[in-house]
Amino acid sequence: MKRVIPLFLLIVIFNTCCFGQKKQSKIPRTRVSISIPDGYSLMPATTGLQKDDKQGIIIMDLVGGNYYTNAKDFNKRTFELQGINVFSCEETKVDGYPAKVMVGSTDDKNYNSISLVFGDTTFSTMISSIHKANDKALENSLKETILSVKYNKEIVIDPFEGVGFTVDTLSTKFKFGGFSSNMYVFTPIGKNGSTAKSMVILTPTPFDGSLTQEQVSQMAINGLKKHGMYGFKTDSTENCQMDGANALTKIGDCYAGVNHMHHHQLILLKNDLALIIYGMCDHKNEEMKAEISEFCEKIRIKD
Structure with a gap:
């Protein structure tokens, strides 16, 4: 996937390693919980996980957003127009919510990406990760981890939780x-x-x-x-x-x-x-x- 620049700054370029599964942990400043892979830790600056400067998972939880509006253009054609080689793009369910997941290339030929968007009319959450292109086992493990996230609407988000x-x-x-x-x-x-x-x-x-x-x-x-x-x-x-x-x-x-x-x-x-x-x-x-x-x-x- 082409790297996305939010309003101000490029946030992630990531590398690889082996993953293990742990209990679900809540990501600060979101309503999302995820099984943190072995060797990963919470990012100090943004909402996600990191192992080093070239490896991580970014979670963007848009409370008040609308999944059906935000995911409308989340499809193979849109990604291909951005220069991404799409390996798979499918609709699924995540914690009972409608979702779309895409696996594709990045602008670095050595790495591929997994992108997920899910939600309803009250929220829209996107999760993106980068992994080594030739590591199929890692790709499958990452995809399983991302698709198994949990979302709790009852959580009241503290926007300054864990900020630096x-x-x-x-x-x-x-x-x-x-x-x-x-x-x-x-x-x-x-x-x-x-x-x-x-x-x-x-x-x-x-x-x-x-x-x-x-x-x-x-x-x-x-x-x-x-x-x-x-x-x-x-x-x-x-x-x-x-x-x-x-x-x-x-x-x-x-x-x-x-x-x-x-x-x-x-x-x-x-x-x-x-x-x-x-x-x-x-x-x-x-x-x-x-x-x-x-x-x-x-x-x-x-x-």
Whole structure:
């Protein structure tokens, strides 16, 4: 499968090893439980499992989503149009819910992928993994593991369960507005995240030191461009240390549709975690620009 870039950053490129089955374990910040393969552990930055920087399983649980809408284009033809060689694509059931599962190639010929989507009219969950192309036994084991996941609608999700960062929403106007998988939205008091003109979006992602701050910054901006933003201009750039994290700040303006926006990008790198923070507001709103700067200055990566 071609690697998917969420709003900000590429998250996974994975390798292989042997898997064993264990008892079902809940994945933090989701309603999903899975039998964790031997040698795997919870990802510190996003919702999923990892063994090393080239091996893992990503779980994206969209509560409030609609399986029938989201899975409409989950078919062989759609994947093939993306350049994927599809080995199998079938409908099935996962924990009693309708599901579709696909096994196919990736943009690295040495690896194949398994992708699953399941749900109903109230949620849509997608699970993706990467495995070595010539290891059929591993592929079968992974597919069995993914198809055996459990989903508990009664779980109340804590969006900050096990996260590797802290934010200060007490001394600024920005409050938590919502999250999806590894993307957190903060908006001014009383503003809904879907309608607010001012917001800060925070995306944690694994970091292995292979990219520079500037490369992470450019990948994040490229992700925004794929979502319709354009005309990025940077007026100031600053490199510094923030509580032990390497920090890169870029401030300037851009466009979202016809709207001329102020943009404030902050990249924090520390240990094995990267935080990609993006704030935006109307380019003439000086008060909100200051609020965004103050909010960003108080974001920290945990030790």
